[in-house]
Amino acid sequence: MPGEELHEVGADGARRAKEWLEATTRVKASWTNLDPKWSRRMTFKWPAGKQTQFSLDLGGLLCGGDLDNDIFMAECKKYTSPGDQGTHYLSYLAKCYVILSEQPTAVEHFMWITWCPFNVSDWNKLLTEEWVRRAVEKHGADIFGDEFDPRDVDSHIDADIVRLVSERLWMIVLSEKQESLVITREHRALIQHHEVMGGVR
Template sequence: MPGEALHQLGDDGARRAKRWLESTTRVKAAWLNTDPYSAGRLEFPWSYGGWNFSYDIGGILHGGEFSGQMFLAECKKYSAAGDQGTHYQSYLAKCYVTLLHHARLADHFMWITWHPFLVGSWGKLCSVDKVREGVLSEASRVFNTESEDEAKALIDEDIAQEVANRLWLLVLSDKQEKLVITPEHRGILIKHEVEAGTW
């Protein structure tokens, strides 16, 4: 698939994931990195190398135990597993760096996809071991070293464990996107909460 088509598919996936998240009524505000007014909220610097990375979606959760907490999400609108495993490793390193330097913006990290990947290790994708692997895959950007042994010694185990605790792995499908509350009904719920002073 040509690069431009992939880019458009990625943008479409992020928009659809945002719409799905909002339809749960548990998201109070959500931003896309394609929105010029919101993109800056979703961009963070690597620890070393002078490069930045960004998340596709970010926002504030609403209601219950997550009320007022921030989330950052990466979306993959894939029709097959593809190269998600490689992207996911890098994503875990980004989550580590974000939590290390910007903890107040990183209550939850969500990976939203339309196709499972690494199914042989699916049950371990949110484990601290997988977080360590991800951090080591980007050792030069996280620790300014190419040495795996040196990087292993530099990993903050508390941060790695906390990243694992904050990970969400969500799998959507085209039909599932339609099996949610309608915008009209969502509007009624929000109106009720606004009037009650709880929104």
């Protein structure tokens, strides 16, 4: 797929994921990395790699229950087939590790939102510490610099950060029909009005 078309698909995926999350009524506010005001808050630096910066697609605040006011960030993949999604997912996990290493309280939830399952033979492992560790090893040079030696991985990787990343991961798989199976905008407006008027304490 040409670069420009791929970019458009990515932007469309982020927009649609944002709309779906808002339609769950559990999102207080959300924004994409195309929003100039918020993009800087979703842009981070690789500590030691040749790549200087990276950004995530979507961010916001959750609401209600135990999730109230929690910050989430998400990467959205509007794929129609698995493609190279597994490679991108490992990169994402490494980025989550970097974010929590630099700013431990910055994000409570990391979401991977996709329209196509991937790595299905390892599906039950994708949110585990094992997979986070694999991602950090793969991108070790970007995180730890040229001195990173995969053979001595334990001296570099912070096991507590690996555990935190795995605990904060979400895997959300959408479909076009599922996107429409949510509360309507009209009903959502009624709920929001009720909350504003003090109906929810």
